[in-house]
Amino acid sequence: MGLLENFRVALRSVNANLLRALLTTLIIAVGIMALVGILTAIDVAIYSLSSNLSSLGANTIEIERVSTTVSGGRRQGRRGVKKRSDPFTYDQAMEFKERYQYPAEISVSNFATGATVVKYGEEETNPNVSVFGATSNYLDTKGYEIEAGRNITEKEALEGGNLVVIASDLVDALFDGKPQEAIGKEISAGPLRLSVIGALKSRGSSMNASQDRRLIIPLQTAKRYYGSSRTNYDILIAIPDPTGVDAAMGEATLTMRGVRRLKAGEENDFEVKNSSDLVSIIKENTVTLRSAALGIGLITLLGAAIGLMNIMLVSVTERTREIGVRKALGATKRNVLLQFLIEAILICQIGGVLGIILGVAAGNVIALVLGGSFIVPWVWIGLALVTCTIVGLMAGLYPAMRAAALDPIESLRYE
Known part of the structure; x- marks a missing residue:
């Protein structure tokens, strides 16, 4: 058989x-x-x-605050309390940008608000639009691409102005998905009236968080309207050569220690992270x-x-x-x-x-x-x-x- x-x-x-x-x-x-x-x-x-994360590139470095555990007092009992280090202030972020010596693109940004209604004429969005203040390098370091119009210039980012670059979901909601029609129009977002200078290509979503429902305004404008003494400014570094990531991270650590005025022997109150390291940790x-x-x-x-x-x-x-x-x-x-x-x-x-x-x-x-x-x-x-x-x-x-x-x-x- x-x-x-x-x-x-x-x-x-x-x-x-x-x-x-x-x-x-x-x-x-x-x-x-x-x-x-x-x-x-x-x-x-x-x-x-x-x-x-790869849209940021494996050669992208982010500097973040660290969380430390402090012993609880009598009210907290013996359990420790999680405490984050002091935020990166505007002055510290800009000082880091000036002092960093390694050849790279550095963007400074801050999350202004995540619950904004954006209006244009009779059209308006749901109250879930995020507003970010940023320097001119923000789009490059975050992996966004301009579909119509232009980016914020470095002068506009540092001096402020009622300008905005809008993501693709807002183009769809307010301008029938036509990015060219959005350029030059005036929209309102919370207390701001902003002139649209650019529209972004779609980035999709990551783990149920949309990358296309946001406004990018000049950093100084976000500082003026949304900033406070506790506002944290995000620092992102894009290295042109991936083989230089380790050297760039070392330089970032030394520079930030100087910016934070840490003395010899003091532990870092910040972390320098690489996006590829984060993926490896998650896989582990x-x-x-x-x-x-x-x-x-x-x-x-x-x-x-x-x-x-x-x-x-x-x-x-x-x-x-x-x-x-x-x-x-x-x-x-x-x-x-x-x-x-x-x-x-x-x-x-x-x-x-x-x-x-x-x-x-x-x-x-x-x-x-x-x-x-x-x-x-x-x-x-x-x-x-x-x-x-x-x-x-x-x-x-x-x-x-x-x-x-x-x-x-x-x-x-x-x-």
């Missing part, structure tokens, strides 16, 4: 006991769906985050989650393997006479062994394919809801198929050996 004939016999057997095989297939499908679905969702989330932190997904899937598949073994043992008992006929016609122990092993693997693979389809769909749906993009996780698909094959071999081996060991004469007498 050839391999192809064994496949045909396996298919006929599955079809003859369709309901029984279907139930086992569904158990396997659920296990594979859990395995592939969770792993796919994790991959999509990481891919989405990596894509958004998902190892436990991946392990949990593998555990859930394998436990479910273990239950499916036990169910499949039971079905195969029942099948051997029901087909004892058929086995005797095959052996009487010349089938060897190897032929019978292969027949039942192929049948077990076939049931597992059918369940695996169904589980892969459901898992990829479920994982991508979750990721799309969170603002990710659709991917096909070929690595996890391959892992699922290999796992199904192993489960089929493990579950089918004992029933197949039992079938192969049957005596043909006793089997022919079986009723």
Whole structure:
């Protein structure tokens, strides 16, 4: 009996006991769906985050405040209290920009507000538009591109002015998606009346946070209308040569220590981060989650393997006479062994394919809801198929050996 004939016999057997095989297939499908679905969702989330950070470039450096834990007082008990270091003031940010020696583009920006209604004529947006004050390098360091009009100049950023560059969602909401029509128009945003000088290309969203629902105004204008003594100014550095990131980070640390007036021996009250480091940290932190997904899937598949073994043992008992006929016609122990092993693997693979389809769909749906993009996780698909094959071999081996060991004469007498 050839391999192809064994496949045909396996298919006929599955079809003859369709309901029984279907139930086992569904158990396997659920296990594979859990395995592939969770792993796919994790991959999509990481891919989405990596894509958004790569738009800044792996050679982008950000300087952030650090959080420290201070011991609680009598009211707080023994638990520590998280306290962030002092914000980067406007003067400190601008001093850093002037003193930094490494050849790079440096942008200074601040988050002014995240709950603004923007109006133009009779049209207005929802009260969820963010306003950022920024220098002229902000768009380059953040990975934005101008679609129409122009960027804010450095002179305008430092002197102020009622000018604004708008993101694509605002173009869609206020100007019917026509960026050229927005240029030169006057819009209102909170207490400000602003003249539109530029419109940005769409950036999409990252983890449910839209990058296209924002206004960029001159830094000095944001400072004047939204600034306070506790306003923190963000510093972003774009290095032209990625091989110089380490040197640039070292220079940034030395420069910022001077700006913050830290003495020798004092710890840094800031962190210098690179976007590629952030992705690596996130990937490392998902190892436990991946392990949990593998555990859930394998436990479910273990239950499916036990169910499949039971079905195969029942099948051997029901087909004892058929086995005797095959052996009487010349089938060897190897032929019978292969027949039942192929049948077990076939049931597992059918369940695996169904589980892969459901898992990829479920994982991508979750990721799309969170603002990710659709991917096909070929690595996890391959892992699922290999796992199904192993489960089929493990579950089918004992029933197949039992079938192969049957005596043909006793089997022919079986009723």
